[in-house]
Amino acid sequence: MAFKHANVEDLYEIGVVLGSGNFGQVRTLTERATGTQWAGKFIKTRKNACSRLGIQRSAVEREVDLLQALQHPNIMALKDVFENRAEMVLIVELISGGELFDFIAGKDNVSESEAIEFLKQILEAVGFMHNKQIAHFDLKPENIMLSDKDAEHPNIKLIDFGLAHQFKQGEEYKSMCGTPQYIPSEVINYEPLSTATDMWSIGVITYILLSGLSPFQDYTDEETLKNILAMKFEFPEHIFNMTSDLAKDFIQKLLVKDPSERMTAEECLIHQWIQPL
Numbered sequence: 001m002a003f004k005h006a007n008v009e010d011l012y013e014i015g016v017v018l019g020s021g022n023f024g025q026v027r028t029l030t031e032r033a034t035g036t037q038w039a040g041k042f043i044k045t046r047k048n049a050c051s052r053l054g055i056q057r058s059a060v061e062r063e064v065d066l067l068q069a070l071q072h073p074n075i076m077a078l079k080d081v082f083e084n085r086a087e088m089v090l091i092v093e094l095i096s097g098g099e100l101f102d103f104i105a106g107k108d109n110v111s112e113s114e115a116i117e118f119l120k121q122i123l124e125a126v127g128f129m130h131n132k133q134i135a136h137f138d139l140k141p142e143n144i145m146l147s148d149k150d151a152e153h154p155n156i157k158l159i160d161f162g163l164a165h166q167f168k169q170g171e172e173y174k175s176m177c178g179t180p181q182y183i184p185s186e187v188i189n190y191e192p193l194s195t196a197t198d199m200w201s202i203g204v205i206t207y208i209l210l211s212g213l214s215p216f217q218d219y220t221d222e223e224t225l226k227n228i229l230a231m232k233f234e235f236p237e238h239i240f241n242m243t244s245d246l247a248k249d250f251i252q253k254l255l256v257k258d259p260s261e262r263m264t265a266e267e268c269l270i271h272q273w274i275q276p277l
């Protein structure tokens with residue numbers, strides 16, 4: 001996709017801030033020609049390679065390339081990219097149902113059938129990515145958005161591919177990025193990563209969906225990381241007493257230390273809990 005050098009404001013009316021992260025800000029945009037609402041991800045780019053502020057232009061190009069390869073109903077769609085001296089703007093579909101995180105927070109916990117509805121869509125999107133050798137590397141409830149939270153069957157969309165990576169044949173990839181409570185031991189130990197790294201995060205997300213608790217989280221990130229390395233998690237009886245054995249089995253087949261032993265997205269989609277015979 002060619003990066004447009006026009007001024008975003010010529011084509012879009014810039015609206016409210018939806019959120020911000022280390023990359024910059026996300027704001028609503030209204031396309032002047034059609035009135036259609038979009039989201040604009042405003043990324044401050046670095047003046048030069050050594051300045052600390054902002055993001056390398058090459059990192060944004062990589063995210064754009066990955067998003068172009070990932071056209072799927074459960075993955076945020078990229079419409080356009082604008083670039084000027086100090087920033088780049090990704091024009092993406094507006095996902096107005098907010099984060100899965102808030103949806104869970106708004107309820108004590110989610111029923112198993114609701115959780116399965118969400119997980120099927122997440123697993124379809126992640127399986128699609130993994131078949132293209134692309135890993136997300138930052139799967140967490142904040143990056144799973146609902147297109148309409150009031151719908152009977154909310155549609156989910158994965159967002160934020162800033163840490164995503166496409167594996168080349170036989171290439172090794174390591175990174176210390178991610179969010180402590182969702183990362184597996186291979187990230188902490190700076191060992192080679194793979195698409196299985198995402199599957200660990202899905203195990204953590206499933207545990208949170210069903211209980212509202214985070215399996216490894218502790219008072220400090222350091223303690224959290226120790227819990228992960230020690231594989232220290234359990235299903236507290238007073239919280240999980242109503243949870244099916246199949247649901248716990250699903251989680252236990254993802255929260256596995258050895259990445260090669262974890263279920264793949266495809267294996268998850270045919271697990272008895274997700275797809276009863």
Ligand SMILES: Cc1ccc2c(c1)c1c3c(c(C)cc1n2CCCN)C(=O)NC3=O
Pocket residue numbers: 018019020026039041076092093094095096097098099142143159160
């Ligand atoms: C209604 C609403 C509220 C907050 C939003 C968004 C939409 C949103 C969106 C996107 C991103 C990358 C971040 C977003 N954020 C920031 C928080 C996401 N974790 C996006 O790509 N489309 C959005 O609508």
